[in-house]
Amino acid sequence: MQRLDLATATQIASAAIRAARELGLKPMAAAVLDAAGHPLAVLRDENASFLRPQIATGKARGCLGMGFGGRELARRAQAMPAFFDAINSLTGGEVIPVAGGVLIRNAAGELLGAIGLSGDTSDNDERCALLAIGAAGLVADSGDPQPA
Amino acid sequence: MQRLDLATATQIASAAIRAARELGLKPMAAAVLDAAGHPLAVLRDENASFLRPQIATGKARGCLGMGFGGRELARRAQAMPAFFDAINSLTGGEVIPVAGGVLIRNAAGELLGAIGLSGDTSDNDERCALLAIGAAGLVADSGDPQPA
Amino acid sequence: MQRLDLATATQIASAAIRAARELGLKPMAAAVLDAAGHPLAVLRDENASFLRPQIATGKARGCLGMGFGGRELARRAQAMPAFFDAINSLTGGEVIPVAGGVLIRNAAGELLGAIGLSGDTSDNDERCALLAIGAAGLVADSGDPQPA
Amino acid sequence: MQRLDLATATQIASAAIRAARELGLKPMAAAVLDAAGHPLAVLRDENASFLRPQIATGKARGCLGMGFGGRELARRAQAMPAFFDAINSLTGGEVIPVAGGVLIRNAAGELLGAIGLSGDTSDNDERCALLAIGAAGLVADSGDPQPA
Numbered sequence: 405m406q407r408l409d410l411a412t413a414t415q416i417a418s419a420a421i422r423a424a425r426e427l428g429l430k431p432m433a434a435a436v437l438d439a440a441g442h443p444l445a446v447l448r449d450e451n452a453s454f455l456r457p458q459i460a461t462g463k464a465r466g467c468l469g470m471g472f473g474g475r476e477l478a479r480r481a482q483a484m485p486a487f488f489d490a491i492n493s494l495t496g497g498e499v500i501p502v503a504g505g506v507l508i509r510n511a512a513g514e515l516l517g518a519i520g521l522s523g524d525t526s527d528n529d530e531r532c533a534l535l536a537i538g539a540a541g542l543v544a545d546s547g548d549p550q551p552a
Numbered sequence: 553m554q555r556l557d558l559a560t561a562t563q564i565a566s567a568a569i570r571a572a573r574e575l576g577l578k579p580m581a582a583a584v585l586d587a588a589g590h591p592l593a594v595l596r597d598e599n600a601s602f603l604r605p606q607i608a609t610g611k612a613r614g615c616l617g618m619g620f621g622g623r624e625l626a627r628r629a630q631a632m633p634a635f636f637d638a639i640n641s642l643t644g645g646e647v648i649p650v651a652g653g654v655l656i657r658n659a660a661g662e663l664l665g666a667i668g669l670s671g672d673t674s675d676n677d678e679r680c681a682l683l684a685i686g687a688a689g690l691v692a693d694s695g696d697p698q699p700a
Numbered sequence: 701m702q703r704l705d706l707a708t709a710t711q712i713a714s715a716a717i718r719a720a721r722e723l724g725l726k727p728m729a730a731a732v733l734d735a736a737g738h739p740l741a742v743l744r745d746e747n748a749s750f751l752r753p754q755i756a757t758g759k760a761r762g763c764l765g766m767g768f769g770g771r772e773l774a775r776r777a778q779a780m781p782a783f784f785d786a787i788n789s790l791t792g793g794e795v796i797p798v799a800g801g802v803l804i805r806n807a808a809g810e811l812l813g814a815i816g817l818s819g820d821t822s823d824n825d826e827r828c829a830l831l832a833i834g835a836a837g838l839v840a841d842s843g844d845p846q847p848a
Numbered sequence: 849m850q851r852l853d854l855a856t857a858t859q860i861a862s863a864a865i866r867a868a869r870e871l872g873l874k875p876m877a878a879a880v881l882d883a884a885g886h887p888l889a890v891l892r893d894e895n896a897s898f899l900r901p902q903i904a905t906g907k908a909r910g911c912l913g914m915g916f917g918g919r920e921l922a923r924r925a926q927a928m929p930a931f932f933d934a935i936n937s938l939t940g941g942e943v944i945p946v947a948g949g950v951l952i953r954n955a956a957g958e959l960l961g962a963i964g965l966s967g968d969t970s971d972n973d974e975r976c977a978l979l980a981i982g983a984a985g986l987v988a989d990s991g992d993p994q995p996a
Contacts, residue, residue, distance in 0.1 A: 408894065410865065410891060410892065413894075414858070414891060418858065430619070440898070442898035442901075443890060443892055443901045444894060445889075445890070445891050445892075446887060446889070446890040446891075446901075447858060447889050448854065448886070448887055448888050448889075449854055450853045450854050450882065453616060453617055453618055453619035454588065454884070455617030455639075455643065457886075458642055459639070462638060481634035482634065485633075488637070492637050492638055492640070496641055497638045497640065497641025497642030498642065499638065500635065500639075500642070501634050501635070501638065502634070555746060556746065557746045558743060558744065558745055586884075587884075588750070588883075588885070588886065589884070590744070590750040590884065591742060591744055592743070592744050593742070593743050594739060594753075595706060595740070595741050596706065596739055596740050597706055598705040598734065602736070605738075605742075749912060749913055749915035750912065751913035751914055751935075751939065754938055754939070755935070758934060762934075774930070778930065781930065784930055784933070784934075785933060788936070789937060793933075793934045793937025793939070794938065796931065796935075796938070798928065
């Protein structure tokens with residue numbers, strides 16, 4: 405089975421932060437985790453505020469820990485607030501249920517890992533994640549009913 | 553780039569607490585942090601209750617960690633409760649999304665740090681922060697659409 | 701009973717940091733707590749490293765929480781390591797048993813609060829604490845058998 | 849004052865992990881933090897065990913929080929075990945007092961940040977840190993009496 409390696413993770417995280425710069429968005433942090441939820445590359449634009457790496461990691465880790473992209477997590481958090489409150493306490497807040505957390509799959513649909521972005525609006529965060537995953541020739545699963 | 557030093561931070565924190573006394577508000581604590589979120593001056597009126605320094609620090613630290621004044625954090629917390637619940641757990645409560653946390657900038661708009669006030673209503677807390685920042689010749693960014 | 705107020709606490713903490721500068725010591729943080737262990741003034745030289753305020757607070761809080769100056773805490777920590785390990789876990793590390801934490805008393809021997817200093821060696825930290833307490837006309841209790 | 853940016857931090861962290869591979873050492877994680885202790889680039893070799901990024905971050909953060917390279921922290925931890933036990937509890941273990949944490953300075957001696965390496969022995973971890981800092985044209989401060 406294919407695994408995400410450091411070189412690819414660094415490439416994806418760098419590309420996501422560069423996309424934010426090129427699109428004129430706020431400075432971002434990006435976290436790329438392997439399928440087990442462990443970090444391969446966590447990068448922060450030197451102008452991004454200092455909680456962004458933790459938030460980016462929490463978006464990615466929540467996707468992997470629950471098995472859905474951030475948009476699906478957001479829908480569930482809205483429908484089941486008490487469940488997500490318990491998850492928050494249980495995990496120390498490492499499940500952040502908003503857009504900007506995206507599962508990374510290969511062309512065969514196998515799960516390779518996830519990326520989380522944080523810095524601008526959730527929609528803009530996700531946009532940079534999708535661009536970076538696409539540029540690496542991999543497939544993004546944002547939790548959208550029509551897969552991105 | 554300009555940095556906030558201890559003398560200026562002590563002056564701002566002292567002026568904020570003095571403003572509360574002069575305005576007849578409840579006794580307050582004030583926390584002035586540098587741009588990286590580390591404390592320079594945390595002061596508590598001897599008649600303020602004992603959680604006030606932690607709350608003041610959390611208001612200031614949240615502004616710096618997320619990159620917005622407290623009024624913008626409050627708006628976002630209302631719009632995205634699940635996101636802020638997760639941030640609470642993730643950071644051990646160090647992001648306190650209410651008015652009274654204010655970014656401190658110089659005339660050029662550069663971020664120098666933040667102040668948090670706690671003791672009276674959020675609006676009154678913020679009022680003292682704005683007075684103290686202005687008295688130091690610096691610029692307050694409270695997260696208000698019309699910048700203070 | 702006499703209480704420590706914000707003005708006196710700020711004066712003592714400022715004097716301690718100024719003493720370190722005048723003596724050519726490393727930049728310091730100072731924490732002055734009231735007799736109940738709650739902060740009145742926590743100040744950090746803008747060139748002191750960022751853990752110093754927490755360490756200074758822990759030195760002062762340990763003195764108040766256990767009822768001895770830092771030198772006596774250090775002696776006990778050496779004699780009873782398992783006890784202090786348990787205290788560490790119990791209190792989340794807020795008892796830091798080294799010199800540089802000093803009880804503050806009035807001339808009648810009443811306990812008013814404590815100061816903790818951190819930045820240079822423990823001996824130099826304590827030296828600045830003693831100077832600052834003396835300059836405020838109060839009495840330092842460092843835990844030395846011959847009271848300072 | 850010069851700041852470490854994301855591009856330089858990524859270059860240093862990548863070079864450190866590559867050095868470990870080229871020297872036939874165990875796979876490593878590298879954490880490069882800015883002078884305030886906030887992460888710019890945390891990278892993990894895909895074959896390194898999963899606690900390595902946290903340990904690498906703790907080595908770097910401890911150096912910055914206390915103001916010394918890892919070798920000096922290690923000497924102090926040996927001389928003052930009760931102090932470092934308390935620091936451990938106080939900071940949730942984010943001060944890891946061993947070689948492999950190295951301050952990063954410019955030619956003028958200004959503090960720009962720190963790197964932590966984890967994966968092999970502390971000596972080998974530090975060796976990779978020194979190689980990577982040197983390759984970036986910056987100056988390593990490992991806490992050695994004869995500065996590296």
